Amino acid sequence: MDKINFRTNELYPGTASSQATTSRATTRYQNHTTALTVNYNKTFGDHDFGLLLGTEQYYWQVKGFSATRTGLLDMSLPDFTAATDQQIPTVGGTAKQEYGVISYFGRLNYAYKNRYLFEANFRRDGSSRFGPDHRWGTFPSFSAAWRINEEAFMENTRDIISNLKLRASWGQLGNTTSGYYEWQATYGGVNYSFGGDVYDGLRIGKIANPYLHWEASESTNIGLDLGLLNNRFTIEADWYQRTTKGILASPSIYLTIGNVSAPTTNTSNMRNRGIELSLRWTDKIKDFEYSISANFAYNHNEVVKYKGKLEQGWTTDENGNRVYVTNRGDVADYGNTIVVEDHIYNEHYLFERHKGNGNIYLADGVTPDPNGGPRDGMIRTKQDLDWVRAMLNYRDASGNRVYDFNNQSIGQGNGLWYGEMIYADVNGDGMYGTNDDDRVFTGKSTTPKYTYGLSISAAWKGIDFSMTWAGNAGMYRYIYERGFNQMSSSGWQEGTIVARDARNIFYYCDPVLSATDPNYDPATDPNANIDAPYMRIGNENGAHRANTSELYNASYIKLKNLQIGYTLPKTWTQRFYVSNLRVFASFENLLTITNFPGVDPEMSGSGFTSYPIPRMISGGVNITF
Numbered sequence: 001m002d003k004i005n006f007r008t009n010e011l012y013p014g015t016a017s018s019q020a021t022t023s024r025a026t027t028r029y030q031n032h033t034t035a036l037t038v039n040y041n042k043t044f045g046d047h048d049f050g051l052l053l054g055t056e057q058y059y060w061q062v063k064g065f066s067a068t069r070t071g072l073l074d075m076s077l078p079d080f081t082a083a084t085d086q087q088i089p090t091v092g093g094t095a096k097q098e099y100g101v102i103s104y105f106g107r108l109n110y111a112y113k114n115r116y117l118f119e120a121n122f123r124r125d126g127s128s129r130f131g132p133d134h135r136w137g138t139f140p141s142f143s144a145a146w147r148i149n150e151e152a153f154m155e156n157t158r159d160i161i162s163n164l165k166l167r168a169s170w171g172q173l174g175n176t177t178s179g180y181y182e183w184q185a186t187y188g189g190v191n192y193s194f195g196g197d198v199y200d201g202l203r204i205g206k207i208a209n210p211y212l213h214w215e216a217s218e219s220t221n222i223g224l225d226l227g228l229l230n231n232r233f234t235i236e237a238d239w240y241q242r243t244t245k246g247i248l249a250s251p252s253i254y255l256t257i258g259n260v261s262a263p264t265t266n267t268s269n270m271r272n273r274g275i276e277l278s279l280r281w282t283d284k285i286k287d288f289e290y291s292i293s294a295n296f297a298y299n300h301n302e303v304v305k306y307k308g309k310l311e312q313g314w315t316t317d318e319n320g321n322r323v324y325v326t327n328r329g330d331v332a333d334y335g336n337t338i339v340v341e342d343h344i345y346n347e348h349y350l351f352e353r354h355k356g357n358g359n360i361y362l363a364d365g366v367t368p369d370p371n372g373g374p375r376d377g378m379i380r381t382k383q384d385l386d387w388v389r390a391m392l393n394y395r396d397a398s399g400n401r402v403y404d405f406n407n408q409s410i411g412q413g414n415g416l417w418y419g420e421m422i423y424a425d426v427n428g429d430g431m432y433g434t435n436d437d438d439r440v441f442t443g444k445s446t447t448p449k450y451t452y453g454l455s456i457s458a459a460w461k462g463i464d465f466s467m468t469w470a471g472n473a474g475m476y477r478y479i480y481e482r483g484f485n486q487m488s489s490s491g492w493q494e495g496t497i498v499a500r501d502a503r504n505i506f507y508y509c510d511p512v513l514s515a516t517d518p519n520y521d522p523a524t525d526p527n528a529n530i531d532a533p534y535m536r537i538g539n540e541n542g543a544h545r546a547n548t549s550e551l552y553n554a555s556y557i558k559l560k561n562l563q564i565g566y567t568l569p570k571t572w573t574q575r576f577y578v579s580n581l582r583v584f585a586s587f588e589n590l591l592t593i594t595n596f597p598g599v600d601p602e603m604s605g606s607g608f609t610s611y612p613i614p615r616m617i618s619g620g621v622n623i624t625f
Ligand SMILES: [Ca+2]
Pocket: 424, 425, 426, 427, 428, 429, 430, 431, 432, 433, 434, 435, 437, 438
């Protein structure tokens, strides 16, 4: 087809039909499920028995084929068989992949006098995704419950306690999170030289692990159900612990093994512990029905087994020098978050602001004070900058530099200057935020520690009302965009590059005088803003470090849904052969209560740059004939 550029009025001839290509592709998915279950239930006096036995097989396969040919007689005949060109067609497709699962399972129920309830489950699952000798996993689970209110000694309390049940369970379940062929090695083509010529060869891309087996999650649960006043008030409380064992991961491997990917292994264990509580009150007063329910949950996750324990600290090497050593690179996956044993999963792992005492020198008046410098890390005054200068100029007895600030030198717009940050020397080696040894565990992640909700609903003479509040707390999001500006232009003049308002929150001092007058002190310049919460605006100079002051509490509570409706009396609507007619208005995400500075604490990513969950207002009519 020809194309025209309307701006220049030029015509671009399209592809000639003899050069046009046509293709056909087929992808075939196939799956079969076979299931067979037998059920048996029997009651002997006070004893109730139930038995279920079953087996299930599942097979899945994909394969695809595609081909392209060139040369059409005419654009109106795009069928694959109509292509005329005698060139060999290009052929491709989807590689054939398949997997299968076979399961055998059984369940046994037993109840005595409807008071003592037991259940045992047994599963044996086999999956083609694991090594030939480790395909099968056995997963039992048991649960028991005691309906205390059915006991004779509870007889007199039944007016108040309508239900009281104690529950306990323990069980294991298998997860197939592995890819279809994860236990096998992968090979790739590679050229090698032999006798001065290049030959095609084959090399291992990824090491096999024939021991790859099921990931199993083991859960323990203890719960209590309580119903009061004919179940008008109910409480459900649960404590749980769930440990996922054998989570698949690829360990760090030594370079001596060569340039290959590590095998996938069942290395890591993760534990979730928590409590869940839900309360509900429901009642009716004449025509007025209402119910209030609230829920609360606390969860703590911890990586209990990964690549080994983190060990780091000061030691003395063979030459008698004090050195800081860490095995962090071997046992952890980290950047601004970290996965390592004994810590929450993806814990924020950040630098901290330096907290100085404001001094420049120690008592001798010549040696810089390593604990001196700006009190909140930001170089705000001449005194602060003089400390940085004294630290960088200081040399030890052998003439070596002792202190370092993330490899930065002093300089406006491109180094340590007014409005820039000093990061804490956490490990005490004199290098302030220079390397990862100064990162700190924050005990915080984007996973909420607490979740809660509240629902209220009411109905009166055809009018109905409901609302749902939900929220999370104890989660933190890292967003640098708010307090650290990466503008491309260097320097900043008030009112020229950014709005005047920015002056109130970003550090500002005279860019010319501060660079030219050695006696200039922002602390005595009435036009400077030295108490700003955020660093100066300017181009990124490399001194910035992801730090804890850019970590924000994303706790929130939201009015997720509010609905008001009115159902017309049936005596009216039935005249029009309508059995039910309800008009309603519904509001989603109407209100968010949070201190989080981003757009929406609930959304993924930093919560600052991605698209938020929308607010929706809708109305409608439900008619049932
Ligand atoms: Ca350090």
